[in-house]
Amino acid sequence: xxxxxxxxxxxxxxxxxxxxxxxxxxxxxxxxxxxxxxxxxxxxxxxxxxxxxxxxxxxxxxxxxxxxxxxxxxxxxxxxxxxxxxxxxxxxxxxxxxxxxxxxxxxxxxxxxxxxxxxxxxxxxxxxxxxxxxxxxxxxxxxxxxxxxxxxxxxxxxxxxxxxxxxxxxxxxxxxxxxxxxxxxxxxxxxxxxxxxxxxxxxxxxxxxxxxxxxxxxxxxxxxxxxxx
Amino acid sequence: xxxxxxxxxxxxxxxxxxxxxxxxxxxxxxxxxxxxxxxxxxxxxxxxxxxxxxxxxxxxxxxxxxxxxxxxxxxxxxxxxxxxxxxxxxxxxxxxxxxxxxxxxxxxxxxxxxxxxxxxxxxxxxxxxxxxxxxxxxxxxxxxxxxxxxxxxxxxxxxxxxxxxxxxxxxxxxxxxxxxxxxxxxxxxxxxxxxxxxxxxxxxxxxxxxxxxxxxxxxxxxxxxxxxxxxxxxxxxxxxxxxxxxxxxxxxxxxxxxxxxxxxxxxxxxxxxxxxxxxxxxxxxxxxxxxxxxxxxxx
Numbered sequence: 001x002x003x004x005x006x007x008x009x010x011x012x013x014x015x016x017x018x019x020x021x022x023x024x025x026x027x028x029x030x031x032x033x034x035x036x037x038x039x040x041x042x043x044x045x046x047x048x049x050x051x052x053x054x055x056x057x058x059x060x061x062x063x064x065x066x067x068x069x070x071x072x073x074x075x076x077x078x079x080x081x082x083x084x085x086x087x088x089x090x091x092x093x094x095x096x097x098x099x100x101x102x103x104x105x106x107x108x109x110x111x112x113x114x115x116x117x118x119x120x121x122x123x124x125x126x127x128x129x130x131x132x133x134x135x136x137x138x139x140x141x142x143x144x145x146x147x148x149x150x151x152x153x154x155x156x157x158x159x160x161x162x163x164x165x166x167x168x169x170x171x172x173x174x175x176x177x178x179x180x181x182x183x184x185x186x187x188x189x190x191x192x193x194x195x196x197x198x199x200x201x202x203x204x205x206x207x208x209x210x211x212x213x214x215x216x217x218x219x220x221x222x223x224x225x226x227x228x229x
Numbered sequence: 230x231x232x233x234x235x236x237x238x239x240x241x242x243x244x245x246x247x248x249x250x251x252x253x254x255x256x257x258x259x260x261x262x263x264x265x266x267x268x269x270x271x272x273x274x275x276x277x278x279x280x281x282x283x284x285x286x287x288x289x290x291x292x293x294x295x296x297x298x299x300x301x302x303x304x305x306x307x308x309x310x311x312x313x314x315x316x317x318x319x320x321x322x323x324x325x326x327x328x329x330x331x332x333x334x335x336x337x338x339x340x341x342x343x344x345x346x347x348x349x350x351x352x353x354x355x356x357x358x359x360x361x362x363x364x365x366x367x368x369x370x371x372x373x374x375x376x377x378x379x380x381x382x383x384x385x386x387x388x389x390x391x392x393x394x395x396x397x398x399x400x401x402x403x404x405x406x407x408x409x410x411x412x413x414x415x416x417x418x419x420x421x422x423x424x425x426x427x428x429x430x431x432x433x434x435x436x437x438x439x440x441x442x443x444x445x446x447x448x449x450x451x452x453x454x455x456x457x458x459x460x461x462x463x464x465x466x467x468x469x470x471x472x473x474x475x476x477x478x479x480x481x482x483x484x485x486x487x488x489x490x491x492x493x494x495x496x497x498x499x500x501x502x503x504x505x506x507x508x509x510x511x512x513x514x515x516x517x518x519x520x521x522x523x524x525x526x527x528x
Contacts, residue, residue, distance in 0.1 A: 019482065019485075019486055019494075020490075023482075023486055023494045023495065024408040024409055026409060026478075026479060026482075037410050038408065038409050038410050039407070039408045039409075039410065041497060042512070042515065043497075043498070044511050044512070044514060044515035044518065045511070045514075046498050046500055047498060047500045047501060047502060047511060048497050048498055048500075048501070049508055049511050049512055049515065050512070051291065051408075053410055072410065073349065074339065074348060074349030075349065077343055077344050077345060077348060078343065079343060079344050080527040081344065081527075082344070083525035083526065083527050084527075085527070085528075090525070091525050091526045091527040091528065092523075092525060092526075093523045093524070093525065093526060094524075094526045097523065098523075101521070113519070113520075113521040113523060114521070114523040116519070117516070117519055117521070117522070117523045117524075118523075118525050120512055120515050120516050120519070121516070121524075121525060122525075123512050124509065124512050124516070127505070127508075127509055127512075129509055129512075129513070131524075131525075132513055132516035132517065133516055133519075133522050133523065133524050134524050135524050135525050135526070136524045136525065136526035136527075138526070138527040138528075139527070139528065142526045142527070146526070
């Protein structure tokens, strides 16, 4: 069901929240896609430090998909080194990192968190300063980094195995734990695997899995079935 | 701080001071553009002038676009025979140094280096040809419009706004339009504001702004405005009609927000950092204070 029909008055509540926190962003609906258009201020301690002109698309499947943000004043170069695609949408965060946030179903939390952070980082980078929160590497290395932090390992094979378990139709408790301990998952990192399966949409995990498998074995075709322990 | 003082402070913050880096950069770009055009159209000697908000004194820091008009003499054909030729030839000349975004009548200049932050120079070049030797009325080309040419007069436009008696309200309402990203030509928006305030010139800024928003909210049918430089030949009704619903809706929400939470919901805090270094330090503090640390990525 589209996000704006999942609960009664969700649009009215969002409009009220926006009026309170982001009065220069106005919401409109085009079919089942929402649009927030206007300007996004970066305020700290009551002082406005910057302001960005944006269009934020709220996909029909929100919050199972993240909002897509465009900067509309030609200020941010459309270049991956500036964490922006050629089409102009910003690479705000690795989506899975946001899905695992307990507030990921709140659009306002997305604006307050990843998007505000993105603009703070950008404003500083633009001024020739380092990004205080850092930046993920581009492409698969950045994905490995993000998933590695989520599951608590830097071992690429283990990360791929976690994703395998995340995308498997059914999780078998006798499978070996993806962490590589050799123990059964049921007595090792079951909680972590269940959390991942619950919060990361399967299609996104599958997409990430294919990319990471390709990155590990660039010449081989993407695998289609989960790797069993 | 009362409302009048607050609004005056907002205007002050939005002022692009003569010694500001932004204005110096703009002036340097203007000089570069003028040099390029004079070199390319050496035989024509076009009249190159500031138009838009710089000429009208409605410049605001948050949207400091600069219009540069490049008008050729009525009997000059070296830049092109038709208005479209002139538009295309000016574009061709500018393309030597810039990427262009072709707008209805103007050419937006973008840096060729796509990796450059702030690659939009905020400069629009408007090519045209004077109607006669008086060098006052001018024809400009219109891309994608039914009418391929439009008669206009820079002087008349500038004077209409400059002598309106409501320039501060025009600037604040420009800021409102920019912050809400309302898509209506700035000149048409100025005409609407000036018309709505024609009997309110002596009122306070607060009263002027509330009057404009109330009128937008409560007037069902879009008001009619006319181009002072071309009252019968430039039909603006379509532009006003298409923007009216959003203007009306946002005017209504603005009035409600001011009523319930005060003026800062509309124009924000007037506290500002005092220097670039202080701003950088504040941004770094804002990053540290963020309850959630997240990093950008690129697929």
